[in-house]
Amino acid sequence: MTHTPSPQIALVTGAGSGIGRAVALGLLDDGWRVVLAGRRAEPLQTLAVEAEARGQAALAVPTDVTDPASVEALFGTIEKTFGRLDLLFNNAGVNAPAVPMDELPLDKWFSVINTNVTGVYLCARAAFGLMRRQAPQGGRIINNGSISAHTPRPFSAPYTASKHAVSGLTKALALDGRPFHIVASQIDIGNALTELSERMTRGVLQANGTVATEPMMDARHVADAVRHIAALPLSTNVLNMTVMASAMPFVGRG
Template identity: 60%
Template structure:
């Protein structure tokens, strides 16, 4: 294993989960463009490779590692590979997650368990691995940024599993922020609304509203999310953004929509 103290002072090491598409890909590419070394994690090797190929000039600063964040052994293997390649970790962007639409009385236990295992248990396992490494490394400390969601504040129709997990991620963030203080580990959360990714493209065509209507919703460039995460990541160790909300300006979230 490389000596953590051997890394150049300027080296910054990040891990991005869900890096094969959407927000995770945008954030990973922004970090690479800013000079970070980045471990790309996700379930599908092919999409992770596509992300890496979009930053081919930074290939020597990229680790690609397929991971099932809901599987403790898979997460352990991810951190073993990261430690072997980079020796330390300065930033975890805890982003992997899934969503599905179902009314509360129609949601199967299998689907509930799948969303909880990826969005909540997966976030915990990845944060736990980061916390361990950040606590042990020299110099000690680092930063964890959890991807919450607008749904950490208010639900969409038929989103009970997703919304419950995103509310729980807020508790995870606060606990990590408190417990990390003595070890120099900062933790914050970014709550994102209507960033234009392939998953959110349906927003422009119309999505269910609280009053039962279908309505198109404004979206924003996913690059603005990446820029926001990059700002949070760039703060010195003695400063932290505890919670940031970045959203399409006119989306129906604040007030009565």
């Protein structure tokens, strides 16, 4: 008799819109059971209902990734419901207004760092613990980086600093996870068209002071890249991947 493996369990943060939603839909199509986390309950529940209508399994868990108690509750729900976690797509993130740093209110700095660094760390920490103690042991953590993890846009100090921090965290996770079959990846995305990035189609400040429109790509191509990494065995990893609109000003930026 052929043994059918149990569906694997994935968690997507920032799943209510944009890249998170596209990735969640892709993983559902691949047969994953997907936990949908995000601050806004309504879009998470809408996505869960859509998945159920297609015979797929999604669980909406409203979560503030900057709040340790909220993250702890999220992972408690995952462990109680499924008993394990095989994949975390650490996607939730925010940006700050593009203004000279001395004009940026400090609360915007803290918002970016709390979400993009502390939030990523809290979710990775909780996933690491669950993946370490579950049987069979191990799992995969994919962090959403950015082109800004390599080089900044003008007036992007908080976001750029946060994404450089994610790069360091990804490498530390990849190293520290080795004894426990936990692997870590970072996907650096350039100009995926989402609700938040749509404004870029009307012009973006360039390093030479001009404002120019930039090519964009469909977010489903990011989802396809995450699905590719997620489908690999834990013996194989893509440590870093850059997925970008081909003609965007990244190579040669500045």
